[in-house]
Amino acid sequence: MEVDKNIFWIAGIVTLFLFGLIYFTSEVLNTSREAKLNTLRDEVINEIENMKAFTAISDLIGESQNCELLETQLNYFDKSIWDLGKKLDSYESVSKNIFDDPFYKTQKKRFNVNQIFYLSVHEKMKRSCNTSLPVTIIYFYGNSKECSDCDAQSFVLTDINKDIDEEISIFSLDVDLDVMAIAVLKEYHNVTNLPCTVIEGKTYCGIKDRKEILNLICTKTNLSVC
Numbered sequence: 001m002e003v004d005k006n007i008f009w010i011a012g013i014v015t016l017f018l019f020g021l022i023y024f025t026s027e028v029l030n031t032s033r034e035a036k037l038n039t040l041r042d043e044v045i046n047e048i049e050n051m052k053a054f055t056a057i058s059d060l061i062g063e064s065q066n067c068e069l070l071e072t073q074l075n076y077f078d079k080s081i082w083d084l085g086k087k088l089d090s091y092e093s094v095s096k097n098i099f100d101d102p103f104y105k106t107q108k109k110r111f112n113v114n115q116i117f118y119l120s121v122h123e124k125m126k127r128s129c130n131t132s133l134p135v136t137i138i139y140f141y142g143n144s145k146e147c148s149d150c151d152a153q154s155f156v157l158t159d160i161n162k163d164i165d166e167e168i169s170i171f172s173l174d175v176d177l178d179v180m181a182i183a184v185l186k187e188y189h190n191v192t193n194l195p196c197t198v199i200e201g202k203t204y205c206g207i208k209d210r211k212e213i214l215n216l217i218c219t220k221t222n223l224s225v226c
Helices: 005-064 067-094 102-128 150-163 180-188 210-218
Strands: 135-141 168-174 196-199 202-205
Touching: 067 102, 102 135, 102 168, 102 180, 135 150, 135 180, 150 168, 150 210, 168 180, 196 210
Parallel strands: 135 168
Antiparallel strands: 135 196, 196 202
């Protein structure tokens, strides 16, 4: 039986068309991805600069800072760090080889440093002002390849935070970053292994499940989940 040669021509044309379509789509997606990355970079840099400016103003005012200003600063950092965290998450979702990306590493360092700024204002307000503030939780974690339980502990804390977001403030610090302030806090809180969670100044190293974390929180204060 003789095979119609036109079939091969049609099959070849269809194949070439499909390859061309795939290539074109890939190029469009790459261009779109690069544009989104550039936009996100600009947004992250802008957020960092805004936080630096606010901190500079606070330092300029110095000791004359009152509780009202501390509260303003705290609210500013709360929103700014949240927004910056979302931008970094978005950047991570569209970036290839994210952990080798110098821009991502630099901004993650800045994100952690600004969390420490936020933490310092939070604790200063607790000491200096007659006001009720959320429970302070500092979470120390490291590279998931070297800390197999860190991702699981992060999930537990994130899950708890969804339920009582208004009652706790979680500061997640990456000990693998070359940030002196994190190293100082790690030593101060006697963090001997990872993951490690500090609740209202008390250190608990090793992975803890949801029930354990809630029990530890409830020994410090009476929250809605206690």
